[in-house]
Amino acid sequence: MTALCQYDSLMSYNERPGNAQAAGRRKEKRHQVEIQHYSPLVGMFRELTQALAAANGVAERLLAPEGQTLARWTFLDTLSEGPISVPAVARRLRQTRQSTQRIADILVEEGHLLRLPNPDHRRSPLYACTASGREVLERLPDAVAEWYSFLGTALSLDQIERLTELSRSLRLAAEEFTEARLSREAALTGN
Template identity: 45%
Template structure:
């Protein structure tokens, strides 16, 4: 017995139904991309969460709250992953001259190498996937998702007011 969802009904959905199906497709794609990310990260002994936190600290050292905001997850989750990265030798905490109670997460040479390798593997996967999709479709899909994110941000701000 398969866990796969049944195919959508063949009838042309209304606008609201089309949006609901788009949301469902985005979640399904996100799940598939997460699974691919986990397999890709595992090649370097990482999880996708470790990969994301390493990436968040790759350009410049960041505090755990800064990384959490950038990744859109809780500070506690990033703290747990950061501690794990430090324990494994992929990252280190350094003093923060702007806030003594919130150290900066930095990559070690081992962490930087692991990040570079897993990022290269991901880029190879992306090239294969993109080889099957017309560039204009990818560009249009990204533009639509960016517009959707703008509207969701606007709604979230309005709800907070």
């Protein structure tokens, strides 16, 4: 099924009204575009956004008594494989370097991380878990055990595996799209 829709927000930055680079290319304020499966995709993204917000909200409430957040837990978990730099953590978690650095600084202040010299980059230290950080990392799964147990009864193992598979497919598609778009933009600008 193909849907015909009018949109503003789906236009690329260079096509948006008011953008100086697009002034010569604009034909009209609203564009019509044919997008296959448009309505189901909007519904899918709405459900994904709401599901993630709800799940993250539960996790945040359960982690709060431990003095931690989901972002801190995710950062500590990333370090469980060994010392790593903030830019590497940010890339892995698909976060900005600045927000990742803020979390690293908090965890250092709390004594959960150590800054170590980075032999590959003088200005970008490596971070490693301290004994306190490893203790927090071991304790946090207990804080969300009730939530995980509830999910284990609300969803079948087959549903969990299918959701994991579909989430991975969506992530890979997003990465492929981003890479292709960046390549096109680089080709257009000569970079």
